[in-house]
Amino acid sequence: MDHYRLGLLGYGTVGQGVVELLARTQDECAARAGRPLAVTRIAVGDPTRPRSLPDGCAPRIDGDPLALCHDPDIDLVVELVGGVERPREWIRAALEAGKDVVTANKAVLATHGEELFTVAREHGKLLLFEASVAAAIPILQVLQQGLPAGPIDRLTGILNGTSNRILGRLEQGMSFADALAEAQADGFAESDPTLDLSGWDAGHKLALLTRLVVGTSVSLDQIRVEGIERIEPIDLAFGERHHWKLKSLAELRRTEGGVSLGVGPAWIDAESELATVHDEYNAVLLESETFGTLVLQGKGAGGLPTAGSVVADILRAARGEGSTPAVAGEPVEICDPGLDSARHYVRFRAKDRPGVLARIAGALAEEDVSIASVEQPEATDPDRVPVHLVTHPVPTITLDAALSRLGPNGILSEEPLRIRIADTNVLRVKGPTPCPA
Ligand SMILES: NC(=O)c1ccc[n+]([C@@H]2O[C@H](COP(=O)([O-])OP(=O)(O)OC[C@H]3O[C@@H](n4cnc5c(N)ncnc54)[C@H](OP(=O)(O)O)[C@@H]3O)[C@@H](O)[C@H]2O)c1
Numbered sequence: 001m002d003h004y005r006l007g008l009l010g011y012g013t014v015g016q017g018v019v020e021l022l023a024r025t026q027d028e029c030a031a032r033a034g035r036p037l038a039v040t041r042i043a044v045g046d047p048t049r050p051r052s053l054p055d056g057c058a059p060r061i062d063g064d065p066l067a068l069c070h071d072p073d074i075d076l077v078v079e080l081v082g083g084v085e086r087p088r089e090w091i092r093a094a095l096e097a098g099k100d101v102v103t104a105n106k107a108v109l110a111t112h113g114e115e116l117f118t119v120a121r122e123h124g125k126l127l128l129f130e131a132s133v134a135a136a137i138p139i140l141q142v143l144q145q146g147l148p149a150g151p152i153d154r155l156t157g158i159l160n161g162t163s164n165r166i167l168g169r170l171e172q173g174m175s176f177a178d179a180l181a182e183a184q185a186d187g188f189a190e191s192d193p194t195l196d197l198s199g200w201d202a203g204h205k206l207a208l209l210t211r212l213v214v215g216t217s218v219s220l221d222q223i224r225v226e227g228i229e230r231i232e233p234i235d236l237a238f239g240e241r242h243h244w245k246l247k248s249l250a251e252l253r254r255t256e257g258g259v260s261l262g263v264g265p266a267w268i269d270a271e272s273e274l275a276t277v278h279d280e281y282n283a284v285l286l287e288s289e290t291f292g293t294l295v296l297q298g299k300g301a302g303g304l305p306t307a308g309s310v311v312a313d314i315l316r317a318a319r320g321e322g323s324t325p326a327v328a329g330e331p332v333e334i335c336d337p338g339l340d341s342a343r344h345y346v347r348f349r350a351k352d353r354p355g356v357l358a359r360i361a362g363a364l365a366e367e368d369v370s371i372a373s374v375e376q377p378e379a380t381d382p383d384r385v386p387v388h389l390v391t392h393p394v395p396t397i398t399l400d401a402a403l404s405r406l407g408p409n410g411i412l413s414e415e416p417l418r419i420r421i422a423d424t425n426v427l428r429v430k431g432p433t434p435c436p437a
Pocket of ligand 1: 009014043065106131132
């Protein structure tokens with residue numbers, strides 16, 4: 001029987017995981033694909049570097065991704081390099097050359113998805129991307145095919161394992177710099193971690209999920225994205241005293257004004273579903289009036305966990321069963337979650353002078369921001385006295401306007417940090433249902 005011939009762009013963490021998994025499970029894969037699979041060609045950045053490959057796997061290896069995309073002896077192109085502009089060119093070329101494509105690259109699809117899905121449809125080819133969101137969790141399959149009927153009203157995800165792991169370490173009292181260095185040493189953070197820490201990695205994933213949940217594409221500038229870079233152990237210690245956990249949440253919410261989309265750190269109740277998602281694990285919580293809540297949790301990074309989802313897409317493509325999402329559905333109003341009212345936590349570092357609290361309260365009052373509680377622990381450094389404050393519900397943008405009134409005024413030693421306290425009414429786990437007598 002003819003082999004289904006795979007060409008891989010990239011042989012790094014995920015590429016090697018895919019080749020290893022295909023080798024380990026070759027009989028099962030052949031049975032599920034309906035024919036044997038073979039990796040026959042790989043393009044890498046440095047083709048002179050020796051590569052380790054499983055026994056019996058002897059692909060041609062070179063440094064020419066475009067030639068691989070045009071190679072008539074390749075049936076499926078698997079893009080595992082990363083980046084935006086070069087993969088856009090390669091994926092487009094492969095689809096135009098009549099090949100199905102599987103990718104784990106959220107950045108290229110969040111940026112150029114509309115164009116690439118259109119090319120796939122025009123050429124009657126598949127463009128599958130399960131591994132690009134929450135690695136091992138088959139969330140795209142669930143959204144496309146596995147969900148009970150009924151619209152999703154709200155999606156809340158922990159979609160970036162690096163941020164999640166760092167926040168967990170801060171909770172244990174580790175400094176941000178040490179937590180990041182540890183994540184890098186253990187292979188959970190890139191040498192340039194900007195996309196993870198700034199929230200944009202999760203922003204890309206939220207854009208892809210939105211396409212499937214709402215049926216239309218969104219541009220990245222329609223998502224409010226905030227990072228975790230300024231969070232410190234002192235903030236986590238405050239949360240602990242209030243029975244809160246800090247998570248970087250990606251949220252899609254249907255509101256009367258449209259669909260609000262945001263990524264950023266938020267306090268959640270320590271008893272809520274997502275509070276127990278630790279380290280590099282990801283989770284997606286779906287809420288719907290029809291089916292209630294549904295939570296999926298699994299590894300959000302790593303060679304083999306990600307490879308599992310890539311291989312699942314490869315098998316779907318081999319059977320010709322996958323589906324490329326529809327392009328440009330009905331336009332949907334996208335709104336800023338910063339307009340929603342919520343309680344907020346604010347941490348100031350102020351100089352130990354009379355009148356500081358009055359100045360802070362005055363600036364907040366100017367924008368009608370009402371204070372629910374204030375805490376000022378003893379401090380050793382009189383120039384950096386922490387002040388923790390919790391507000392009554394207020395839109396984030398109003399709070400920001402109030403905080404900007406404080407500006408550089410000689411009383412604060414650094415910019416205030418604010419964190420939304422998420423509405424956990426819906427996220428709170430209901431207590432156990434007693435067994436009927
Ligand atoms: N790692 C994860 O846990 C994970 C999880 C989900 C999704 N993803 C996504 O999967 C993709 C791959 O990630 P990764 O972690 O496997 O990356 P990686 O370890 O950095 O590997 C990247 C691979 O691409 C190759 N490459 C770089 N430039 C190239 C070029 N111009 N032409 C051909 N090949 C080139 C590299 O070649 P050399 O070997 O010569 O350097 C390397 O083999 C990314 O889109 C990432 O976002 C990763």
